[in-house]
Amino acid sequence: MSEIQETLLQSLEAFQSTQLVKNKYENILEHLDSGVILFDSEGVLTFINVQMARLLEISRKSLTGLTLLQILRHPQLSRYKKKKILRIYRETIFHRKRYHELSDETGRQWLLTVTYGDQMDGDFLFSVKDVSDFKQIEQTAYRNDKLAMLGKISASIAHEIRNPLTAIRGFIQLLRPHLTKLGKDEYARIILTEIDRANDIIYEFLNSSKPSAPQTTVIPVSSLLKEVVLLTESEALMNGCEVVLLDESTPLHISVDVKQIKQVILNIIKNAMDAIADQGHEHTGRIEIRTRKDQKNVNICISDNGKGMDHITLSHLFDPFFTTKESGTGLGLSVSYRIIKNHRGYISVDSKVGKGTEFVISLPIVEMS
Ligand SMILES: Nc1ncnc2c1ncn2[C@@H]1O[C@H](COP(=O)(O)OP(=O)(O)O)[C@@H](O)[C@H]1O
Ligand SMILES: [Mg+2]
Structure with missing residues (x-):
């Protein structure tokens, strides 16, 4: 073979092998x-x-x-x-x-x-x-972080308030005989009941914001919902809206801390009423509560025809202290989120500006034999 032929053959081989490598990488890229x-x-x-x-x-x-x-x-x-x-x-x-x-x-x-x-x-x-999954993990981690911080702050504030309250309560009790002598026993009674009420509020708040294990009882969803709707009736009337309970006929049971779950549903209904009120007086408000069963969960759907939410509100909904209301605390939904999570359930939301909002609380079903 001539030298030229040899060189040609070599470059042909080299070309073929680069072509092969190229094809391989293109294939991977594809x-x-x-x-x-x-x-x-x-x-x-x-x-x-x-x-x-x-x-x-x-x-x-x-x-x-x-x-x-x-x-x-x-x-x-x-x-x-x-x-x-x-x-x-x-x-x-x-x-x-x-x-x-x-x-x-x-x-x-x-x-x-x-x-x-x-x-x-x-x-x-x-x-x-x-990068959706990554973003979601990042957001959840961020949210949990904030919730943990909220738990710590509220626990320490509550603790700090409780101590002086206990001292005040003690001294009022010491003063009580003197007040009775002056015919002012009523004052002492009012102070004591108010202090007890403040203590109750702190207790309630600590109970729900602390990541404590719920005190569960097994209860039919329908009876829980009926009780909650009863609690909201007068306020609904005042707000000019109706709360409608559309119940599923088959009884579904859940194992929950009744007080906590009631608080969650009340929070959501209260928000729905606020969203309806923002739509103006001519608007007829309607809040529907429905239960739906899927394989493992009871889904409690609470929908309203209030003002709905934009993207930004939706993305901060469960953040502690996030509120769009002048006198809001921004705690309702963050506490609710924590409660439902403690029950091994989850909350999801769907909302359209000007149309309304639907919250779905999913809780594990308890099979009754
Ligand atoms: N049903 C709803 N319709 C419209 N906006 C809502 C609804 N529920 C919650 N939101 C929005 O979520 C925010 C946070 O709610 P929440 O945590 O209960 O705190 P707050 O009620 O004190 O503002 C509200 O300020 C409101 O903007
Ligand atoms: Mg609220």
Whole structure:
């Protein structure tokens, strides 16, 4: 073999092996669970993987070779996606940010990373990955942290208030005979009952905000709900709204701390009434309470036709001290969340601005034999 032939053969082999490696990596890129898209320095799309094409809901074939402008004019590209792409373009190319977080129509969260510059030979590589699960874990951890802090703060405040109250109570009792002599026994009685009431409030609060194990009894959901609705009747009347209990016929039992669960449902109904009141006087308010059974849980659904909530309110709903009300405490839902969690259940929310809100409390069913 001549030297030339040999060199040619060698470079052919080298070419074939780089081609093989290239194919292998392209194959991996194509089937990566992240979306990957590559533009050259002229802004022409040179590579797009399966996942990214799926996200855009356009076939890969019809995208390859197009410029960004042509992609934006693609007839199959939804308006929503077009807006997102423009936004990404502005953030990453214009403002030169390497990372951009975005959410899609279904509320899933994505992290987009851009790589360009010397390491890319003038190409622009965009990759997106689904970070919803991570975000959710992060949020839950943050929320639990805040709740733990709330527990500690409230416990110490309650403790600090309780001590002087006990001292006051003792001294009033010592003063009582003197007050009786002056014909003022009534004063002593009022002071004592008020101190006891304050103590009760502190006790209640500590009980529900502390991560204590609930004192459970087994009870039919329907009787619990009936009692709660009775408690809300007069207030509903005052607010000009009705509370309707639509009960399931089969009796469902749950094992709960009745006082705590009543408090949770009352909190939610109270919020519903506030949301209805904000809709103005002409609005006829209606709060519906329904139970639904699924495999393992009883779902108590409480819906209202109040003012509903925007995105920001929804995302802070269960945060301690988060409130949009002038005289709100922002504790109702954070305490409720903690109580339901202690019962190994969960609360979910669905809301539309101007339409209304539905809270669903899910609690494990107790099978009665
Ligand atoms: N049914 C509802 N409709 C509209 N907004 C609600 C509803 N329930 C709760 N919210 C919002 O959630 C916030 C927090 O509620 P909560 O923890 O009970 O505290 P508070 O009632 O003291 O404000 C409220 O301020 C309100 O903005
Ligand atoms: Mg409230």
